[in-house]
Amino acid sequence: MTIETILIVDDEELIRMSLADALVDAGYNVLQAQSGEHALAVLEEKAIDVMILDLVLPGIGGFELLKKLKEKFPEVQVIVITAFSSIETAVESIKLGAFDYLPKPFNLDEVVIKVKKALEDKRLRSELEGFRTVQEIKLKKDKIVYKSKAMEEVIDQIKKVAISNIDTVLVTGETGTGKELVAKAIHLLSDRANKPFVIVNSIAVPSTLLESELFGYEKGAFTNACEQRKGLIEQAEGGTLFLDEIGDMDMGVQGKLLRFVEDRIVRRIGGRKEKEVDVRLIAATNKDLAKAAAEGTFRLDFLHRLNLVNIHLPPLRERRDDIPVLAEYFLNKYNKKHRKKIKGFTEDAIDFLLNYHWPGNVRELKNMIEQIVVFGDSVSVITSDVLKGAFTKSIASMKKGDVETLPSFSVDEILFRKDFSFKAAIENFSRQLIRKALKISKYNKAKAAKLLKMDRSTLNYQIKILGINDERLN
Structure with a gap:
């Protein structure tokens, strides 16, 4: 002592x-x-x-x-x-x-x-x-940078929710707007900050396994259940469970989660005992859940339980004041990470960034800045020509079909290319879209077809005519 x-x-x-x-x-x-x-x-x-x-x-x-x-x-x-x-x-x-x-x-x-x-x-x-230091370190790693009034209102919501006793939050917004970052901020600014922050991506885990991942199981509950296992909900005890891509969750799993959302009680698969779990649930989606409920692809009762508090992230094109400060932040971050010394942006570069529509939102901006920092060996300052070159490289890599994520690109950059072909552009886009769906679906064509909203025979035809060959396809 x-x-x-x-x-x-x-x-x-x-x-x-x-x-x-x-x-x-x-x-x-x-x-x-x-x-x-x-x-x-x-x-x-x-x-x-x-x-x-x-x-x-x-x-x-x-x-x-x-x-x-x-x-x-x-x-x-x-x-x-x-x-x-x-x-x-x-x-x-x-x-x-x-x-x-x-x-x-x-x-x-x-x-x-x-x-x-x-x-x-x-x-x-x-x-x-000590608690504040931990928060500051974690938030520095994934910093929320903003200047716009729209994001100021979002940050105000985050702070109020974080210190409240609200245990269910729905975060909505387009892909790449920063929904996971919002969830982390709510967690780190709350009194749960030193407890677990557990992330579950509803698309990444097959629906047949998602229930056991969430709720856990007892030994012998099913084939290969050789030992007792806690589910992710129990693992998040005292902290926060972040359910990403909730709009893509299987309807059956939604039903199983409904009771947990209502009373915070779980029962492992194959078990008889029920357990109360203290967890804040944050769900996120880029889909219109009200529309999905009307179309019968999302449970209305589940939506009502989730939508206690909704924090909506506006797309980057609706908060253009944030673009210059985000660009500077990412440039400083990746200069440090990759040991580069690019000084900043010219005025015409800022104009280019402000006039672009950013379909991939903050993630697209982040990826583009890092690409420039990594490959711009001769770049001392970022100009509009440098930015246009970065978009051109994205389109070129799209032709090769070797990128992990579907790139966003400027229509102007395609139209004014000497080798522009409307047919080739559509084929390239279709090829990359299908490759992405297959990757998400772990190369299961039935699941990929469902994701692409086409029947399997149409997908097979597209794979054939677009020349998509991969031994992992089944």
Whole structure:
């Protein structure tokens, strides 16, 4: 167990000795200093938790020492004592950072009580500061950067939801607007920040496995269930469960989740016991769930439970004030990551960015800036020509069919290419769209056809005429 150290600073030896005896009896380690200069020397050598400071000292006075202390040793809690008892003196010392105030003559029991309170306050401050540091580090990694009024309103919603007891939040917005980042911000700004943040992508996990992933299972619940396993909901206990792409979730799994959303109770597959779980649920989608419910592809009762609070992220084209600050942020971030020194953007480059429609939103802007930083060996500043070149490379890589994500591109860049062909452009786009659907569906053509909203025979025909060959297809 750590023993706290108290420093007594007083020019009267008798007072120092009486205070020291009382505090040693209370279980503290005690050091003494007869002047401000002596106190500073002790602070340079020893870790002090609480200082009991007489305001009337020879040499450096108590008020001056208090100022120096808060500049150089802000973690030290200070209790001031003086024979000149007045409200003004007390207020002035508290303004300068003192924790508490004691007039002479004082009761030694009262001194011990105030020291205990100062130490408790220090512990609480230390815990809170540690919590804030963790938040700051995590948010620096995935920083929300904005300037627009629209995003200011979103941030205000995030802050209010984070500190509230609301346990279900729906985040909506187009692909690439930053829905996962919003979920992380809500988590990190809440009192759940030091608890798990569990992400579930409803598309990435096959519907046949999603239920067991979410709810877990008991040993022997089904073939290959060789041991008991906690579901992701239970793993998020005390923290936040983020359900991404909720609009694509299987209707059957929606029904299973409905009860959990209503009363936060789960039961593992093959189990009999029910368990209450304290979890904040944040769901996200780029789809119109009301329309999906009307069309019968999303449960209306599930939508009503999810839509307790809706935070909608506007597309980048509707908050153009954010584009320059985001571009600068990403440039600084990737300059540091890739050890480059691109200085910034020319005025014509900013105009280019502002006039582009950004169908891929913030993600598209981020990817484009990183691409320029990585491959722009001769680039010292980003011009509009550099940006146009980046779009051209995206289109060229699209022809090769070797990119992982479907790139967004400027129509102008296609139309004015010397080798432009309408048929080729449509074929290239179709080829890449199908490749992406196949990748998401783990190369299961039946699932890919469903995702593309076409029957399997049409997909097979398109794969054949577009020359998509992959041994992983089934």
